[in-house]
Amino acid sequence: MSAVLARAHCDGADRLVTADEPLAGLQLRCGGELPGTIAIPALFELVRKSRNFGLKLARTIRANDGNEQVTAWIEVDPAENGDCSISILSWQSASLPPEDIAAVAAHRAAIDRTVAELSARLDAGQRLLAVESQAADLTELTAVMRGGIGQPWTDFVSIEGNSHRQPLHWRLLDGAAVRLRGSDRNWRVSLLPQEVPGSEPIGFELCLVAETPLATPEPAPAVPGGDSVMPSNGPGLVGRDIAPVLRQPIARIIANAETIRTRLAGPLAEEYSQYAADIAAAGQHLLSLVEDLADLEVVESEDFNTAPDRIDLADVARRAAGILAVRAQERGITLDAPKHGEHLHAIAEFRRVLQVLLNLVGNAIRYSPDNSQVWIRLEGEGARARVIVADQGPGLSVEQQAKVFEKFERLGRSDESGSGLGLYISRRLARAMSGDLTIDSAPGQGARFILDVPADLLASAPTTAKQDDDQQPGSSQD
Missing domain, CATH: 3.30.450 (Beta-Lactamase)
Incomplete structure (x- = not known):
């Protein structure tokens, strides 16, 4: 059995925690840190394979630090917790010719x-x-x-x-x-x-x-009147x-x-x-x-739930509008989102509400005529808080409204846009947050999609904008 020249240890996140020379020096010269993510591509690959297979692996690796070409025989022994012990049994180095220095950049690029x-x-x-x-x-x-x-x-x-x-x-x-x-x-x-x-x-x-x-994520904060849910x-x-x-x-x-x-x-x-x-x-x-x-x-999983928190629906609506602003501008569509200073406090999961609003606003842009307008309005009423997305599209009939939230429903569209899942998923998300997603529409009169979630009764009174009576809602059909 060959004598061990040096030893090293890495954790389950592929971080080299400890290392003896000469491996420690090579790690630093390759642009890494100690402790830090393994910066030697061949060693990184060997450690990953050993952990994935759950087997002790031994092989020759080759690396260079810009000045020297290193050839070493390495053994990697994985532990049940994901850590790996590294043993160096042989180590040879030789000076690199100038033309090989470019290989250093390639190795560092591979690591990144x-x-x-x-x-x-x-x-x-x-x-x-x-x-x-x-x-x-x-x-x-x-x-x-x-x-x-x-x-x-x-x-x-x-x-x-x-x-x-x-x-x-x-x-x-x-x-x-x-x-x-x-x-x-x-x-x-x-x-x-x-x-x-x-x-x-x-x-x-x-x-x-x-x-x-x-x-590591911390537990979700307690919801007023209920238990914490993760x-x-x-x-x-x-x-x-x-x-x-x-x-x-x-x-x-x-x-x-x-x-x-x-x-x-x-x-x-x-x-x-x-x-x-x-x-x-x-x-x-x-x-x-x-x-x-x-x-x-x-x-659709049986144990699906959300992580409710205190959020500002106005802030989420403004973020959704900001994300989709470029797409709207390409077609001359104006997004009229809640103004800064408007607030509507609610109990819901920020990420899921943003996901729903991105779907609703994205659909409104997709199916609205060029140079039209899409409105995002807030409405607070007692224990409920609502976000309304409306545009000037063609609207939906009563029959279409009955189908629009069904799985894979694309209302007869033959184009490649949409999967027919967006509104189905959005309604499931809304209901998982103790809310709902509904539609109010008529052919030729656009449509209003209404996201309804519990209001945050412990927060200050909502500040919302009044919707003009002459505004035309639009349709969103994905």
Whole structure:
């Protein structure tokens, strides 16, 4: 049995907690920290495999730190709690030729792609093309960024210690510390250029890497007149196994199609640019369908519930309008949301109310005529608090109103927009929050979708805006 040259230990989050030399030095020279996430790609992969298989694995790994090429024989022994013991049985190093230094950047890029909790594709001007994230504390930011496709990514983050006009040159932003909306964690920027020899980058991959771990969620606060409730429903087959596997490749299809459509990869005939636009649109539809199916699985589970809290419906409505503002502007549609200073306090789950309002406002934009208006109004009455979304669409008949909340109901539409699940899921969410979602409409007179939830009777009296009598509601049919 070979003598152990050095030992190391990593936890279940792939963080190298302790390490003897020479591994400790290599970890630091590869851009990592001690303790910190394993920064040596080959070792990171070996640890992951050992933990996933639950087996002790031993093999040769190769790594370089920009100056030396290291070849080492490593044994990884996983424990039941996810920790892994690492033993180094041999270690050889040799100086790298100058041309191999570029491999260091590739290794660091591989690490950042692996550990990034938000990824985005950017064009040459650092404008957003596609965004993907599964981090719980980045849900709202991801939705906002997706609603701001075409804007510089720097519009959505706070760059610490930098008040210069953004975006700066990408080399100045690479490695910058940032704060993200909705997250208490510290984050680092990694900008990976798509380069063509002899020219400036034609696009970028943005990776946001957490410098601090995500805190364990605390129990939900007590609801006046009731007990604390935490969602006990976990993801099922779609949400646990299928959706996570599909999201990334679909997002890459969309991003690559957008790169082709916008001719970032080079000149392209107009008809092929249109083909790429069709691919991107179909990819967006497929991604939305995957998300809807995952949500459907959750809301139909027997133990589904929500985490009620004291929220301001006016604030949620303004956020929904802000997220969808760009989409509305593209068609000349005005979103009339509650003004700053308006409040309507309620007992509901912020994230679920935002999800419902994004569906209602998004549908109103989709089915309203160009250059029309969508209203988001507040209404408080006794123990109930309501948000009303109305537009100037074609309206729905009594028969259509009876079907609009049914699963997979698309009211005979033959286009590719919508899955027919949005309103079904939204009503299930509303009822899980002790509320309801209803419709008031007539053909040719638009429609008003009304989200009703319990009012927060312990908060101050609601301040709402009065809806003009001559306003025309619109229809939302997804």
